[in-house]
Amino acid sequence: MSVTDPTPVRVLLADDEHLIRGALAALLGLEDDLVVVAEAATGPEALAMARAHQPDVAVLDLQMPGADGVTVATVLRDELPGCRTMIVTGHGRPGHLKRALSAGVRGFVPKTVSAQRLAEIIRTVHAGNRYVDPELASDAIAAGDSPLTAREAEVLELSADGAPVTEIARRASLSPGTVRNYLSSAAAKLGAENRHTAVRLAQAKGWV
Amino acid sequence: MSVTDPTPVRVLLADDEHLIRGALAALLGLEDDLVVVAEAATGPEALAMARAHQPDVAVLDLQMPGADGVTVATVLRDELPGCRTMIVTGHGRPGHLKRALSAGVRGFVPKTVSAQRLAEIIRTVHAGNRYVDPELASDAIAAGDSPLTAREAEVLELSADGAPVTEIARRASLSPGTVRNYLSSAAAKLGAENRHTAVRLAQAKGWV
DNA sequence: CTGACGCCATGACATTTGTCAGAAGCGGTG
DNA sequence: CACCGCTTCTGACAAATGTCATGGCGTCAG
The missing domain is CATH 3.40.50.2300 (Response regulator)
Structure with a gap:
């Protein structure tokens, strides 16, 4: 047709x-x-x-x-x-x-x-x-669903440019300690050694 | 013609x-x-x-x-x-x-x-x-020439994936302390707060 | 040859980051 | 309602990182 x-x-x-x-x-x-x-x-x-x-x-x-x-x-x-x-x-x-x-x-x-x-x-x-x-x-x-919670993904994204934790906390209006906790659990879920490799992994999967 | x-x-x-x-x-x-x-x-x-x-x-x-x-x-x-x-x-x-x-x-x-x-x-x-x-x-x-020395650029590139210093040292066959010195001076030259933002800056300028 | 500079390293210190335990509130679900 | 998971925070400790001073070694220009 x-x-x-x-x-x-x-x-x-x-x-x-x-x-x-x-x-x-x-x-x-x-x-x-x-x-x-x-x-x-x-x-x-x-x-x-x-x-x-x-x-x-x-x-x-x-x-x-x-x-x-x-x-x-x-x-x-x-x-x-x-x-x-x-x-x-x-x-x-x-x-x-x-x-x-x-x-x-x-x-x-x-x-x-x-x-x-x-x-x-x-x-x-x-x-x-x-x-x-x-x-x-x-x-x-194959990539599946993101294992990250909403805040974990958000904080991870804010840390994508390599900014220090205090800066991320400021941007997210969160306590620095909370930010570190989120980054830590996000890295653990992604099997990364630190937040920077975690960011790369999440970006590769399209989760951020 | x-x-x-x-x-x-x-x-x-x-x-x-x-x-x-x-x-x-x-x-x-x-x-x-x-x-x-x-x-x-x-x-x-x-x-x-x-x-x-x-x-x-x-x-x-x-x-x-x-x-x-x-x-x-x-x-x-x-x-x-x-x-x-x-x-x-x-x-x-x-x-x-x-x-x-x-x-x-x-x-x-x-x-x-x-x-x-x-x-x-x-x-x-x-x-x-x-x-x-x-x-x-x-x-x-506008970007000008890279202010980095050869080793600074090399080490910075090896750290591009967010690997820890010990891993970078292994890859570059250098002492961890030396790696930290190079990363520190590279970040200083680029006006970055840490090596991760330094990597981003250098990549944006095409220096790595 | 001497001084400047890059390369490589060590050691010490302060700061940042990662990890863990614990706790409070809040929104669902069985 | 009790339970669970998410969110948010605190405090404490260990590990990684950033910073600085210092030193030896090579090379290259003056």
Whole structure:
């Protein structure tokens, strides 16, 4: 039904790299049933473009200046329920997939797919179905759920830049002792020797 | 002279993201004077392809599995002196530019340029000229040279994953005390409170 | 050759961090 | 309601880390 559809799928492309975005727009434009109606280089720009052009499908890069793809998808789900969202990403961490799915994202693919394949997936998503890259999905399953409590994850994230405990405590409005306890238990749960390696592990799993 | 040249510029494309590589190949193929003779997804693959196809210009992504773009460029300079090399990168850190230039790279551009612009730069590079993105260049100048001595940088790099001092000492075959001295002086030079923030700073500047 | 500088190390000290025990409040769930 | 887990805190101790002074050894410029 799709390739001969008289009303083509209207696509929004958001990626901060002009090179990729332009090339992608050109390639997707070759498909008769797809039309790129808007492009954006940042999260806020993507939102503005979506509001202005009301696309059928928004193809969002995960890492963009301003607001990342999942954040944009969350807003779009509320503002434009008719717009399906999908995420493309370079290096997909397991946790991102979970975040994306709970933001109502219907497609999650790595940038290692071909443009042809991406076009098919856009059609799949537009038809109301979901598509998740099998490799990313299995990574996410293997990584499992975060063993961290909400505060543990929060404090761990605040310590990501290597700041001393007193600074983290200030940022989190907690006692330094509490911060140390959280960091200690978080590191123990992750099997890390100290909070710094714990941060790396949690980031690799996408839990922060 | 270029657009009507009867012998087009033979280009090698190396990027680990199929989506980008394919799209780029398609767009560059539209230029009459450019022909993409080979594609590669990893560093070693790029080398093998270059040896097999002897391209005029190698367009290399900075971050690839196996060997990064600068490493590939270094090898190519020795093995295929007739092949010009250029680097495209997503997030270019200042230090990378310096490394690239000393590896004989003649072009250094971010992925935020358009394909049209990239084609022009490929021609520039092929003609024997250099091209460096102005913004990346000014960043590199602003970042300046690394204030770290060779060992300071080495030890700092070994501590990048958050390992404890004893482990770093083992890896570097140094005394733990020496490691602490180096880390301390490195952090002082970088204006960091501890080695972890020092590592982040040095990485941001591209000094590690 | 002498002085400057980087490299490597040791030892001592203060500070920071990690670990543990304990305790209070709070929100669920059986 | 009793129980459990999460949150928050305190205090105390051990371990890791940061800081400083000091010394020997090599190399290189003046």
